[in-house]
Amino acid sequence: MRGKARLGIGVVLALGLIGSTALARDWYVSEKRGSGKQGTKEAPAKDLGNIISQLKPGDVVHIAEGTYLGKGECGVDEITVPVSILGGYADDFSARDPWGAHRTVLSGNNKTKNWKQGARLEFDLSKYREKIAAPITVDGLIVDQGAQNRYKDDKEILILRKADPKTGANPTPDRGGIFIRVTQSPDPKGWRIVVRNNIVVNSAPTQGALAVFAYAGDQVIIMNNAVINCTGTGIYAGTSWHGSDLAKAPRHKVVNNTVLFTWKYDAYVQSFSGINFATDDSVVAELYNNILGFADRFAVQKVGKWPMTLKGNILVGAVDADYYETAGDMKIPLAKLADEAETLSPESGNNGNNKFVVPLSQSWRDAYGQRVLIDRNAVEADIKAQQTRANFVRGVLGLPQRADDVKADSDVWLHRMPLEDAVKIASAHLAGKFGSSQELIKAAK
Secondary structure: HEEEEHHHHHHHHHHHHHHHHHOOOEEEOOOOOOOOOOOOOOEEEEHHHHHHOOOOOEEEEEEEEEEEOHHHHHOOOEOOOEEEEEEEOOOOOEEOOOOOEEEEEEEEOOOOOOOOOOEEEEEEOOOOOOOOOOOEEEEEEEEEOOOOOOOOOOOOOOOOOOOEOOOOEEEOOOOOOOOEEEOOOOOOOOOEEEEEOOOOEOOOOOOOEEEEOOOOEEEEEEEOEEEEEEOOOOEEEEEEEOOOOOOEEEEEEEEOOOEEEOOOOOOOOOOOOOOOEEEEEEEEEEEEEEEEEEEEEEEEEEEOOOEEEOOOOOOEEEOOOOEEEEEOOOOOOHHHHHHHHHOOOOOEOOOHHHHHHHOOOOOHHHHHOOOOOOOHHHOOOOOOOOHHHHHHHHHHOOOOOOOOOOOEEEEEEOOOOOOOHHHHHHOOEEOOOOOOOHHHHHHHH
């Protein structure tokens, strides 16, 4: 009888899971036509934030073209159940072109009275206890946090971190553009998390501009995204689980992404900042065909001793080192990876430093060339070495060399990049098969 009882309970649970999935629905959001909370194709909601409290596991949200500021212009959409968010639709949802004719832009307002602390799009399932493990997908969004940042003045050349109560300006957000954190999945096979075809620009976090913190057994795919002109870490492969069993480690597959111009958090912060791609400990990551360029510190920072596959990527313009391995505290140039890296898999290789032209507006390019890249150690010790590092980056971008002194601060720090620049960079084939492109969006439909 006990065996039959257990079987019966299992059937009930399975039916419960199926029933929960069957109750999932499609939601529709339109900035132009939206009103109320029906969220249907005929009567869409006006903002994702207006319907978040109604979302159930397995729901799919379709967001039409337009610029969205969050509920009450708070600049944060926090989701606590597993759902899919798809952007880039025409206003009548008859067509989809996320980086072209139908851009879904998540932004904000720095002086909103409803300012919230959080990532622009944040999945926080740390308290999720329901029985259904629906997939989590973020696909076809453009997150531009430029309007949320606090700048020194209208020139938007220098960001300021703190709020200004006198003017009503809020602090520059220190959480990223897309942030996903899960706890243990109710499915023994783990969560399936897909983040693809997104652009994150002008984000100023302490950690990941695009970050996924998975759990044991989870499968994460981060594909065809562009993370451009951000502080902290461009793409962060993280984990909420820390264990000793390699077989249980969450797997992050990172393919055909473009990560360019990753700044240190501020002028002096050195640790875990200014990095194109970084792993957490207890993570297994595979990187293929990515472009990782112009980082203030490292193109890749590998944490822990578990193997990482780094194959067929472009690593260019990192100021400190192409690759940093915390195991052994080793900074390794691209040419010596095969000889000196301890935690790369045998499949790793064929990584290059191919040169390519970045389609930037002249004003942004000129401002980038004028910044003073401050190295805390150089300020205290070796000015000549600092000049050499700064000029290396300028040389890669085709900018003239400079021989001025290191200053205590810079007049240029994460100056705002025009959205059109970011879209052009994301859409183009900068270097053949490497990095993000509009063609990969079409292939993924």
